Amino acid sequence: MTLLADVVAASQEVAETNARSRKVAILAELLERLDPDEVADAYPDVPLLGFTNHTDTEGLRRAHEAGFDQVVAKSALNERAKDLVEDLTG
16 A cells, blocks of 8 residues: 555544544554655655654664654653654744
């Protein structure tokens, strides 16, 4: 599937369920399948914030190499989300 098709399919699944845990699972599955290069190529004019587990050094490296504007560990995202978004949209 293409990036857009994956996002549309996940959106439809999320809309069709009322279970919050299922919604989270659907979105988590989508995020695991996304390729940083494909995302960066699909949205060249959109500021991109990449995040993953701090132990996923390969994922962090791939997002940097793909050209994401900011790449952080999930813990930093939790701690600094507002500042990170403001920096990207500033």
